[in-house]
Amino acid sequence: MLAYLLAAAAAAQSPANLDEAEHALAAGRLDQARMMIAQAIQDGAPADRVERLLADLDFASGNDRSALARYEVLLAARATDAAMLERAATAALRIRSDDQAAALASRAADLPGATWRSWNVRAVAADRRGDWAESDRAYGKALTMAPDQAEAVNNYGWSLMLRRRWSDALEAFERAAALDPKSRRIADNLDLARAAVADELPTRRTGESDDDWAARLNDAGVIARAQGRNDKAIAAFARAIEARAEWFGRAANNLSAAQARR
DSSP states (O other): OOHHHHHHHHHHHHHHHHHHHHHHHTTHHHHHHHHHHHHHHHTTOOHHHHHHHHHHHHHHHHHHHHHHHHHHHHHOTTTTTHHHHHHHHHHHHHOOOOOHHHHHHHHHHTTOOHHHHHHHHHHHHHHHTTTTTHHHHHHHHHHHOTTTHHHHHHHHHHEEETTTTTHHHHHHHHHHHOOTTTTTTHHHHHHHHHHHSSSSSSOOTTTTTTTHHHHHHHHHHHHHHHOOOOOHHHHHHHHHHHHHOOOOHHHHHHHHHHHHTT
């Protein structure tokens, strides 16, 4: 009888443990969430809630293949869960399963609970296959729903870079940087767009490592070469090699290719 009562008490506690695990996940406390989920499993928590939390934990931890596999099983029974579809689509996009990402995001976008993220995934997937009409349509939807979302603005800027619309891309990255001034990725994209429209090469940041500086110079060279500005490309690749203490293979190969065009 005592064993039964203890088991019943543990089962009653497990939903509370799972609620706390959800809060920990939302706050980014992944180790705490992991421990709470493990304890809930030991206490006999409901399998469907546990599996959803494990999927969300994988997603938050960057274990995208595992997260996607878990979401796919869950979606068989919960096909209209917009939030789960969005996460599954994002996980698929991260592992470059672009067709799957677009299909999942399309399903999510048709549901009442969908957010800008569904359209953002559709836009990025369209960028990767060069479908600019679909890209513009999807970014338009995403930015209408969330005009001040830096991630969507930044992604649209990158889409414009892919199309070699340098000035438009610069404008998008400037807006993204104003929305999220602490983002290193946005700052790097902004520098790249500025290098694309400027005659001079990017300047080195205070405290920037040799590797980061060389990588930015190499990227500036790639853009210059795409613009047909071969002299600028050669200068960027040469400086990238000089900037790094050891041989910078990517820049060296790019330099050889650019010199061969002379």
